[in-house]
Amino acid sequence: MTGKTVRDETYVALNAQLSKRLSDCANGDRTAFTEIYQLTSGKFTAILMKMMRDEAACADIMQKAYLSIWKNANRYDPAKGKAFTWMLVIMRNRALDALRARTRYRETETLSGSIIDTLEDDSLSPIEGTQAWMIRRLLAPYLSQLDPDVARAVQLSTMEGMSAREIGETLDVPTNTAKSWVRRGLMRIRKDLEQSDDAMSLYDLL
Known part of the structure; x- marks a missing residue:
């Protein structure tokens, strides 16, 4: 087993x-x-x-x-x-x-990596920014193990809700490449989670 x-x-x-x-x-x-x-x-x-x-x-x-x-x-x-x-x-x-x-x-203070940085984009509501920050905190150790482009694609998908087309435009790559990066990154993170105590806490985020 x-x-x-x-x-x-x-x-x-x-x-x-x-x-x-x-x-x-x-x-x-x-x-x-x-x-x-x-x-x-x-x-x-x-x-x-x-x-x-x-x-x-x-x-x-x-x-x-x-x-x-x-x-x-x-x-x-x-x-x-x-x-x-x-x-x-x-x-x-x-x-x-x-x-x-x-x-x-604490509108002008940082919080262990700066929640304010997450909220500074006017397009994000405080709730959305906070949720993105929470996900970032939980995923950070796993994203750091990915290729930088793949990690960024996963961030844009899971934290900012971007589509594959939007990610491709942001990273200046074809849509299919962006889609492949997100899929590859999530598969790697899920595999890593299987060996981690974080599996249950992130079970429904990915």
Whole structure:
């Protein structure tokens, strides 16, 4: 059995557990909520620390997010998505709220690589810029392993939402070349993720 197979099976098992526990939470089962916390808190802490770089902020976000999960457990529908992903969206939304608040009070400051640099393009709304910055933070270690042109193509696709034609125009290459670079880069990143603890946190970004 390969490492990838083991990870896939672990992810499936985790989602099955979380789905059952969320159903129990919807019926007011506090023990099930405790189990959800035990199953996921370590993973969410790692994800949020990469986004926030601030332990106190992460703790505050997690407290609010888990409270929201408890209150809204009855809204989770396993037919519409995986339990971990549903919870991750709540965590991300809380992180976005915190980052928006931070940028309002630190408009001229940089933040570990400059969130302001991400927001300086007037075509990006604060939310879009923050989301791009979050993705950049998570993908940076993997992009650095790619050929520079390929990495830039992936950035333009995943962070700025450009089409293959727009990427080709930006990088001055044929559309098919841009499309090939994006495909090659994403395939390499996915392969690297299979060997990384970041696999779950980036599972739905690529």
